[in-house]
Amino acid sequence: EAPMHPLFTREGRKDPHPIYRRLRAEEPITRIVEPYRKIPFRLLTRYADCSEMLRDPRFGKDFTKWSPEERQRLRVSDEFEALGKHMLSADPPDHTRLRSLVAKAFTPQIVEGLRGRIATIAEDLVSAALARDASGMDLVSQFSYPLPVTVIAELLGVPASDQDDFRRWTTVLFTPADTEEQLAHLRATGFAFFQYFMQLIERRRAEPQDDLVSGLVAAEEGGDRLSTQELVGMLFLLLVAGHETTVNLITNGMLALMDHPEQHERLASDPSLLESAVEEMLRYCGPVETTTYRFALEDLEFGGVTIRKNELVVASLLSADHDESRFPDPDRFDVGRKPNKHIAFGYGIHFCLGAPLARLEAAIAVETLLRRLPRMRLAIPREELEPSSMLLLLHAKKRLPIVF
Ligand code: HEM
Numbered sequence: 001e002a003p004m005h006p007l008f009t010r011e012g013r014k015d016p017h018p019i020y021r022r023l024r025a026e027e028p029i030t031r032i033v034e035p036y037r038k039i040p041f042r043l044l045t046r047y048a049d050c051s052e053m054l055r056d057p058r059f060g061k062d063f064t065k066w067s068p069e070e071r072q073r074l075r076v077s078d079e080f081e082a083l084g085k086h087m088l089s090a091d092p093p094d095h096t097r098l099r100s101l102v103a104k105a106f107t108p109q110i111v112e113g114l115r116g117r118i119a120t121i122a123e124d125l126v127s128a129a130l131a132r133d134a135s136g137m138d139l140v141s142q143f144s145y146p147l148p149v150t151v152i153a154e155l156l157g158v159p160a161s162d163q164d165d166f167r168r169w170t171t172v173l174f175t176p177a178d179t180e181e182q183l184a185h186l187r188a189t190g191f192a193f194f195q196y197f198m199q200l201i202e203r204r205r206a207e208p209q210d211d212l213v214s215g216l217v218a219a220e221e222g223g224d225r226l227s228t229q230e231l232v233g234m235l236f237l238l239l240v241a242g243h244e245t246t247v248n249l250i251t252n253g254m255l256a257l258m259d260h261p262e263q264h265e266r267l268a269s270d271p272s273l274l275e276s277a278v279e280e281m282l283r284y285c286g287p288v289e290t291t292t293y294r295f296a297l298e299d300l301e302f303g304g305v306t307i308r309k310n311e312l313v314v315a316s317l318l319s320a321d322h323d324e325s326r327f328p329d330p331d332r333f334d335v336g337r338k339p340n341k342h343i344a345f346g347y348g349i350h351f352c353l354g355a356p357l358a359r360l361e362a363a364i365a366v367e368t369l370l371r372r373l374p375r376m377r378l379a380i381p382r383e384e385l386e387p388s389s390m391l392l393l394l395h396a397k398k399r400l401p402i403v404f
Pocket of ligand 1: 106287
């Protein structure tokens with residue numbers, strides 16, 4: 001049995017950059033086995049390879065085209081199969097159809113209309129934290145999490161009061177499950193999500209509202225554009241993608257500012273840098289490490305390597321965005337960096353649908369925190385910060401205790 005790859009060790013999860021640097025230099029396309037469910041895959045670590053693979057139609061995401069053995073190996077339950085029927089696991093033409101059903105709800109112009117509401121949520125969260133404890137807080141649970149989850153919940157039309165459930169369920173999705181007990185827990189979570197969305201759909205069917213869920217239910221009732229399974233998958237994707245990532249962008253970004261007091265100072269004294277600062281947070285500490293998997297639809301050559309049909313291939317966006325051949329001095333955090341063509345939102349047809357929303361939320365969050373808590377700093381030693389998940393998928397911290 002292969003030893004655990006260093007990327008999966010506790011040290012590797014806390015700071016993967018030295019490992020990625022070596023991989024980019026020595027084995028830019030490497031073989032790794034995910035240690036929990038023993039899933040073998042190829043990991044791409046260079047910018048050029050990652051961006052190339054993400055727009056190469058010889059790699060697909062639709063698991064119904066995958067080999068039955070591979071599908072069986074990753075299978076968790078019927079509910080997860082239903083939840084997984086969404087645009088991020090579809091190839092054209094299904095992908096095009098599913099994405100076009102919601103694309104107009106996420107354009108920069110529409111999203112800009114949410115600015116006032118997002119700013120109010122951000123202000124209220126800081127005020128509530130100050131009222132609770134005027135000396136400090138855990139930034140993750142009291143600010144970074146509730147902000148995007150409230151926004152996406154309001155947009156979809158699901159009660160924000162259910163956010164504790166989402167939080168609990170989503171955490172399970174990013175927890176390694178290799179024992180029977182953990183797998184049972186994962187299945188129960190899939191069931192809870194599935195039931196939740198089915199009930200929500202029934203409620204909107206009976207009584208449509210002015211929200212995204214009602215709009216999608218109407219499309220499903222039309223029959224030809226969206227099946228019931230696809231509707232459930234869509235809600236699951238929007239809810240999970242719509243908050244889990246943004247939480248970690250806000251947290252990682254604020255941590256980067258606290259790690260670099262001169263950049264913190266520079267941004268605080270020049271608000272015109274806000275936009276480029278958010279881009280640099282996405283590049284330097286983007287929250288999506290490797291949720292970006294594809295499998296080969298045929299035997300093929302890629303980057304000088306032969307890849308067999310059905311092999312899994314994963315792009316490390318975090319590594320790509322620290323590629324020294326693409327970004328001068330990549331480990332330097334520079335809130336004014338330009339140009340900054342990072343791929344933290346992916347690339348190609350699956351480029352993040354929520355990017356305008358995520359950018360707006362992060363800009364408002366950072367601006368609000370800098371203004372209201374200008375002396376924010378870490379409340380515990382840097383080394384004590386724990387990664388939020390031992391899976392390679394997200395680059396995130398469990399908690400971020402700060403003092404004001
Ligand atoms: C896709 C990152 C926030 C919705 C993606 C992908 C990445 C990404 C890397 C592509 C994955 C792949 O190609 O395999 C991020 C980051 C975010 C963020 C870093 C925040 C900082 C959001 C938000 C939404 C959202 C707020 C809200 C709706 C989606 C959807 C897709 C997607 C629907 C699938 C698009 C498709 O398959 O065509 N995101 N995301 N994301 N994201 Fe985001």
